[in-house]
Amino acid sequence: MESRFMKDNLGYKLAPLILFVFVALIWEYAPTLFGIPEFVLPRLSRVVSVFADPRTLAVFFDNGLVTLLEALVGLLIGGGLGLAFGVVLSQSRLLMKMFYPYIVALQCMPKVALAPLLVIWFGFGLTSKIIVVALLCFFPMLVNTITGLRSVSRDNLELFRAIGAPRSATLRHLYIPAALPNILTGLELAIVVSLLGAIVGEFVGAEKGLGVLLVQAQFQMNIPAVFAILLILVALGLLFSLSVKFMRQRLLFWIPQEAKQVKV
Amino acid sequence: MESRFMKDNLGYKLAPLILFVFVALIWEYAPTLFGIPEFVLPRLSRVVSVFADPRTLAVFFDNGLVTLLEALVGLLIGGGLGLAFGVVLSQSRLLMKMFYPYIVALQCMPKVALAPLLVIWFGFGLTSKIIVVALLCFFPMLVNTITGLRSVSRDNLELFRAIGAPRSATLRHLYIPAALPNILTGLELAIVVSLLGAIVGEFVGAEKGLGVLLVQAQFQMNIPAVFAILLILVALGLLFSLSVKFMRQRLLFWIPQEAKQVKV
């Protein structure tokens, strides 16, 4: 829908870069310009300078790895269960009626309030954080899987019934591919909350992790460090998000509007 | 996909009820049976008894209203913006490339970490909580809207181009209806996080609301009250979720697998 001029044009590639520089400049100079104190919004260079110290980097790396591990394992478990439940529930109205309200109920409980209970049950190690992450990742995956599975057309369903496809084959060759756009959307949402979940889990009680660093930095009123840690989270999130984008382009080649993006 | 026996059968209607009674019984008797201290999991009757006092009810009602208001207004703003951004971004690859990374970045920042900043910026009143809610609701709505808009078939797009439909009409008559299943899924996810957002916002600094009650009850070690408040949140969440289900059935009548549910 862009003008032909923009297509494959240099300007097209430059625009995001320009915006990036623009945002960076604002972040750097707005605090001074508008007299925003450092503890409210430290200038970008202050935040970036936090990364200059190799010892700090090592600490970030160490703790980041723990958070990443919790997020990934939790995502795998929660996302996987969300997918599985989505598939199972959408196969039966009865199961849906029986279990869906409990799932919604579980999701409406603030995880920060549940986290202490999970710590009691599963200890201060990785397990309790992984469970918080899994709880958070479960729902977006579930809801999107169900929506995707429901989008299968009546014609396609009739085809699979006509060729006598067993349920497993119908899932594999029809439901799952048809639901894939939505499942990947669920994954994208789950990825974002997986990082949040790991952090929140760490807030309540952990030995290591970016969440621990964040609480520590906040407690010390070390706001540049707070922002530095947030930047790490953002970087991880963008990395995750890019991999989903990549998966979309690879797996959804048959949707013109998804594949189109490949050329960008 | 159920056996014919189950269809419209009494057992069909009873099963969820039986599960409900089962869960309630476990909640009531497990604490005593397994010696779980009341601190960790109070028995159901203790939690329910919290609601017996009319004064307590009045307090819950008062504060619940505040939380509900924050959640609804935030949902409206955040969900609305998510929808609007989804529409705008998916109209242009350039805008998508430019802004999507920043949106992902924003989402990867733990809201619990941002909340103190928001309180600094927007004060201790409703505004800061509404913004936390809006931030949380924005992303699920955005991502699902984009997925929905992308699901529009090439044939339909060609039709609209052929009849010379202006962009606004294409949106209204093609993109939006086609994306509606996904938009409603986004709404369902947004609704769930809207309540969480309001609570988290209230944790950090608020005058009134269920989040304040929750912190107070936790501090007073009144764990039955903590669970009672969680029950209220669950009830609100289920109410919201039911309304989305209702909307699905009304708005998506043309999708056999959505409409089918009506008969249940």
Place this chain on the structure above:
Amino acid sequence: MSDDAIIKVDAVVKTYATAGGQVPALSAVSTNIRNGDFVSIVGPSGCGKTTLLKMIGGLIEPSAGSIELRGSPVTGPREDVGFVFQGAVLLPWKTVLENVLLPIQVKRRVTAQDRARAFELLDSLGLTNFDKRYPAELSGGMQQRVSICRALIGDPSCLLLDEPFGALDALTRENINVLFNQIWRGTRKTVLLVTHSIQEAVFLSTRVLVMSKRPGEIVDDIQIDLPEERLPELIGSPEFGALANRIRPYFTKLAID
């Protein structure tokens, strides 16, 4: 009718329930189809041909009446029945070859033989070298031909075809008609074909059922006593013309409303 009936349709009625009320689609249709028969169904648009075919295939349930296939009541789709839908209904995420092999893939491992057979079918339907393409890259007629290959791949003994040749040009259609006649003679499959072409119905069939407008009924049942081998030359023959002329009047009488 004789007892070697493979399909027995008995007083079948179909009424669709819609938000706007009950839509009667088919009113009391009865017929028996013998094993190895090639039966065409013709009738005005919207008269219930697709509905009838889907009920025989076990895809939808009759509102009243009963359908038997090989002596047992139809309660769902059967193995051994190949279906071609009115639209091509191909999976956009599978290649042409994968779409053709789908009925096998959902049941067991695809063998080299299956693949060879698929290539053979694609060749005979003029789709050589299109095996790796995706449906979106095919023309309408090519998609329809892929769906015909898919119905034939499992070598079902009974074929239900809903306007399979509608999007084909005259020559391709004629060639495929000849091909179908060969297949039918070679395998003696039972075939039910919905078509809009009187010529095609007469050319391919041993029997033609004529339906009235909605709610459809069978108004004529014409035996096509032509030699089993049907070649293009046949179309010019007086017997062929006579049979076609027997059907044509119905299309004038049963005028659309």
Place this chain on the structure above:
Amino acid sequence: MSDDAIIKVDAVVKTYATAGGQVPALSAVSTNIRNGDFVSIVGPSGCGKTTLLKMIGGLIEPSAGSIELRGSPVTGPREDVGFVFQGAVLLPWKTVLENVLLPIQVKRRVTAQDRARAFELLDSLGLTNFDKRYPAELSGGMQQRVSICRALIGDPSCLLLDEPFGALDALTRENINVLFNQIWRGTRKTVLLVTHSIQEAVFLSTRVLVMSKRPGEIVDDIQIDLPEERLPELIGSPEFGALANRIRPYFTKLAID
């Protein structure tokens, strides 16, 4: 050709880029179409008819060559052109009436007159009382007829029709052919019709373009000098037979590969 050409197609080539490589669909097609002409395009399945029609309609871009409509190059769809797609392409969330009125609704308020016209069109295409139904509740042929109504509602001066009658039975098709001839005579719209029926092409057209197999070229351009009013009786006439016979051989020569 004469200067009152409304459509000028000049050395147009189309090659699709796919993951599997370049697919040549159309090789150097040139033709001019005069205002008020009724031109049919026939040719084997997959030869590029749909591609050509979509390029003239401004829906896809030629790989080479140029197309002009009313003297200005085609860069996108134009007002005043009605399109019927090979599939019906109806919106499942709109009723039949809403689908028919869509081309108006996207541009301006629908008036009572528009609605009256829509009902008239539905009536003339045998869809009386189906205005409140949803597409899923229609048969294949009924859906196709709805899409024809949609192309006619805006009273465009130029119609591009891609096998609009493929899913119709012989009689409905004949009736609609007569109707189209009436409409054309009454309004002198310029019509481009892709069809698989030689009979239909001759019956409706002032000119028939015959295309070769993929990558398609125009191999013959036949003037149909019959009286403007075409009635069913015409089909039996010797002139009609002669014209049809002139086209038929191409379908033998251009055998599918």
Place this chain on the structure above:
Amino acid sequence: QDNLREVVFGLPNVAMTPAFCMFAVSSELGFFAEEGLDVRVQTMSGAGQVAQMLAAGSIEIGGITPEPIWTSIDQGYDFRIVYNLVRLPTGAIGVPADSDINGMEDLAGKRLGVQSLGSSNITLTNALLPRVGVDPGSVQYLAVGVGAQAFQALQAGHVDGLATSDTNFAPLENMGMAFKYFLGPGQEALFSTQVVVNGETVQSDPDFIAGFGRALAKGTAVAIDNPEACIQMMWKRYPDTREIGRSEDEQMAGSIKVLEKRLALMTDDYQAEHGWGSTNPANVQIWNEFATETAIIPKAISDIDTRYTNDFVDAFNDFDASAALAEARAWAP
């Protein structure tokens, strides 16, 4: 070293802080190891969570403020106070040094910032205000959190002062804000964080309690003598407490301030006389009455004297202080 007993101590704070750096000393100088213990300090969201963990048996020992202790006892949990850790109230009212508020009696009609609306400082302040003739209803509370958020609230004039704890005031002072502090009448008796175990531990494992307390006492003595080394040990033991991107000197100065504020609350005349960890029975009675009066608990705890013990005090103080201090002076990071 391998046969040390692993112990998790529940710390009633979201993060390790200089206020608790005596735990680092006891670990770094091997005081815990000498008692056969390997103590891991686990941060928690607050004293309530520590109480919950202790009640659930997830931890054996923890630091808990009195309110959750009384509540838990009231609810039937057999908590036992074994070591009086923070002997004076941590909470206080602080107003900017240039404020025209000069005592609690000036608070009528003012707005106070608190960490959250669940904060114990609200209960405390409301209970104390009538004692100076101020109607608690006339004082408004606003949740302003801690740190930057609280700083901003004061600066912007959203609140006239803060009712919060020493560890929250210290960073604000480090940011250059000067405060005047007020305590209410009789507030000194309301001690703060206690070391608590389950009653059965007292029966089954007195040596553990004695050893833990002795190591803690040694660490506290070292902290008083050598705060700088104490902070260094905290940095070594808990690297997260190293403030990222802030100079060591700046951080040391700030940390020592926090520590000194806290140490002032960990020593008093009674401790000087009776030793580390000792509890003044009179103060327990005062707390019991205060908690009842302020409805923290519905009725006074009748057997309050059995809920704490001074039995271990002698064991806690049975060490050679000068040797401990010497060890610390010899320690290098």
